[in-house]
Amino acid sequence: MIKEEVSGLVAKGEMLPLMEEFYTIQGEGYHKGTAAYFIRVGGCDVGCHWCDVKESWNAETHPPTAVEHIIENAAKHSDTIVITGGEPLTWDMGPLTAGLKARGLKTHIETSGAYPLTGTWDWICLSPKKIKLPLNDIYEKADELKVIIYNQHDFAFAEEQAAKVNTDCILYLQPEWSRREKMIPDIVNFVMKNPRWKVSLQTHKYLNIP
Numbered sequence: 707m708i709k710e711e712v713s714g715l716v717a718k719g720e721m722l723p724l725m726e727e728f729y730t731i732q733g734e735g736y737h738k739g740t741a742a743y744f745i746r747v748g749g750c751d752v753g754c755h756w757c758d759v760k761e762s763w764n765a766e767t768h769p770p771t772a773v774e775h776i777i778e779n780a781a782k783h784s785d786t787i788v789i790t791g792g793e794p795l796t797w798d799m800g801p802l803t804a805g806l807k808a809r810g811l812k813t814h815i816e817t818s819g820a821y822p823l824t825g826t827w828d829w830i831c832l833s834p835k836k837i838k839l840p841l842n843d844i845y846e847k848a849d850e851l852k853v854i855i856y857n858q859h860d861f862a863f864a865e866e867q868a869a870k871v872n873t874d875c876i877l878y879l880q881p882e883w884s885r886r887e888k889m890i891p892d893i894v895n896f897v898m899k900n901p902r903w904k905v906s907l908q909t910h911k912y913l914n915i916p
């Protein structure tokens with residue numbers, strides 16, 4: 707396929723820069739502990755300094771892959787598919803999620819919400835970032851809000867973001883991995899004082915799984 711054809715298909719979400727795919731246990735948030743197949747799509751220009759997958763950022767380094775191929779492969783592994791990245795909403799998620807839904811699979815997304823919400827989702831995990839805030843439309847659709855706690859100011863940011871989501875949205879505070887020892891005591895205190903929040907840990911890192 708010539709370069710222009712590939713770019714055209716990527717622009718329509720019919721091909722996506724695929725970084726990696728793996729069958730594992732969802733480590734974070736509401737579905738933690740549940741087996742799921744992860745699809746990690748390359749490309750993100752949000753730029754969180756503590757991001758644990760910086761290798762995902764440059765889409766050019768991940769091969770454009772036909773979504774039919776991604777869908778067919780995912781269907782072999784699990785009935786729950788988590789789309790993450792990178793920032794999956796960099797791309798049109800319509801074709802990928804339509805194909806997954808057509809096969810009866812559950813579609814979950816991990817997103818910063820910084821780009822327009824595309825695709826059909828059974829579960830939306832919104833993890834807002836101060837440096838590139840979510841667009842307004844996603845707040846009412848988020849099933850869980852997962853705010854990363856790196857420093858004290860992040861608690862105030864978490865409350866600001868919680869004021870924008872729908873009333874059924876489940877609220878999580880997750881320690882930034884490198885700061886977990888410092889921040890966990892403060893997160894525990896905060897959640898006991900503000901019990902509508904829950905703690906989320908990156909349990910896959912404790913389990914030594916992807």
Ligand SMILES: C[S@@+](CC[C@H](N)C(=O)[O-])C[C@H]1O[C@@H](n2cnc3c(N)ncnc32)[C@H](O)[C@@H]1O
Pocket residue numbers: 750756757758759790791792793794816817818819832833852854880881882883884908
């Ligand atoms: C790598 S991101 C990819 C999806 C999307 N770009 C986002 O940020 O939601 C997946 C999840 O990991 C979280 N995350 C990334 N780096 C982290 C770190 N160092 N410690 C804790 N959580 C982290 C993000 O906030 C997000 O909830």
Ligand SMILES: Nc1nc2[nH]cc(C(=O)O)c2c(=O)[nH]1
Pocket residue numbers: 730731732733734790791816910915916
């Ligand atoms: N096991 C596991 N659970 C996860 N939940 C969210 C992840 C992500 O990077 O989006 C992730 C991940 O990378 N691995």
Ligand code: SF4
Pocket residue numbers: 750751752753754757758759760762791792793818835
């Ligand atoms: S938005 Fe997500 S992928 Fe992008 S830099 Fe932040 S944590 Fe990493």
Ligand SMILES: [Mg+2]
Pocket residue numbers: 758
């Ligand atoms: Mg991860």
